[in-house]
Amino acid sequence: MSRLPLTLTASDILRECPDCGLFQAVPALRPAAVARCPRCSATLRRTRRNPVAAPLALATTALVLFAIATSMPFLDLSLRGYGRETMLASGPLALGGEGMWEVGVVVLGTTMLAPVARIFGMVWVLAGMRMRRPPRGLHVVFRWVELLRPWSMVEVFLLGVFVAYTRLVALATVHVGGALYALAGLMLVMVAADAAMDP
Ligand SMILES: [Zn+2]
Structure with a gap:
């Protein structure tokens, strides 16, 4: 019986x-650092240059952008003297008001709840790793950060907003609010944070 020589x-x-x-x-x-195969020199693993501080800075920026996106006007519509200002939460609320609360919950979950939970989790884990004594359960939080990744659909939502915008400008005067710019920034910052982080 022989055992594997490595532990x-x-x-x-x-x-x-x-x-x-x-x-x-x-x-x-x-x-x-880069780990290469000793037999064929293929790259096995490559680590990021700044695997904690850079994604932490980006995730914190995302948190600020999210706060802006939820507090500023999203789109401003005016048609024949009748004006209406919408916020990020207006869509899900309107869906609920129309009796489509299930769709409203999904929109709310994928555009607001999942992204903000993911960003909070990321900040928690990365900030925790910089502490002298990291808090317990960081791996559990990080597992949730990864589980929530497919449910965070800010980019899909923005694509929908873009399609809606091209249709609405033909009917009414549409002013883009600060929330939309913040949300677009949030999408880019999250992509950068995911790329900078080393799972
Ligand atoms: Zn190899």
Whole structure:
């Protein structure tokens, strides 16, 4: 009976080389490091240069942008002297008022609740990692951050707003409010934060 000569620590990851299939333990890497396959030199893992501070700064920015998006006017419509100002929450509320509360809940969840929960979770985990004694359960929060990723649909919502805008300008005078710019900024900042973070 022979045993594997290597003992895996919690931070080592057993990985198969995508190019040659060699199984190997990839050790925990320092920032801006690359692990290559010893047999074929394929890249096994590459770490970000600043895996905590950069995504933390971006996630905090996202939180500020979200606060702006929920507090400022979204779209301003005026038609034959009749004007109406909408907020980010106006859509779900109007859907609820029309008896389509299920759709309203989904819109509210995917455009506001899931994104804000994700951003809060990200800030919590990244800020916690910078503490001398990180709070417990960071991995549980981070699992939720990843689980909420497909439910955070700010970009889909913005695409819908763009389509609605092109139709509405033909009918009424439409003024774009600060919330829409903040939401567009939020989308970009979240993409950047996801790219800068090393799961
Ligand atoms: Zn290889």
